[in-house]
Amino acid sequence: MLAIRPALPVDLAPLAALWEAGWHEAHDGHVPEALARLRTTTSFRKRIAALKDDLRTAGPKGDPRGFCAIRGDEIYQLYVSPDARGTGLARRLLADGETRLAENGVTRAFLLCAPGNLGGVRFYERAGWESMGTSPETVDGVTFDLVRFEKTLTS
DSSP states (O other): OOOEEEOOGGGHHHHHHHHHHHHHHHHTTTSOHHHHHHOOHHHHHHHHHHHGGGEEEESSTTSOOEEEEEETTEEEEEEEOGGGTTTTHHHHHHHHHHHHHHHTTOSEEEEEEOTTOHHHHHHHHHTTOEEEEEEEEEETTEEEEEEEEEEEOOO
16 A cells, blocks of 8 residues: 655656546536646646645655645545556545545635546545535636535544
């Protein structure tokens, strides 16, 4: 079983590549093209580096298999590599993110998911997250509908 750990500098480039591939797989065709065009390799490298202590990963140093990032009261990002899908790693990373939020004093957390990302929607529902429906959100200047999930956390 892969240990969940803080991300190291050697992990950042591979994590950015994992995030980029996973983001486009889950979002292309489900979000406006204007947003998809903003999601370049450079953008993912900058964004992953900015996450710092809010980012945890799993896998060998320099070869991570997934990550979960938190921000405020949000599970901000959650991705696993294709070879880690179905292993329980995504669920473990999500649980780790929930624990970190609860340790930060968050009692009710949220996350956002593209409505067309049916695998993601099912995953979050199975993990006990409640869909609050879709609402327009603005991401990097682009407004589109996202599903908001919420969950009450216990410490």
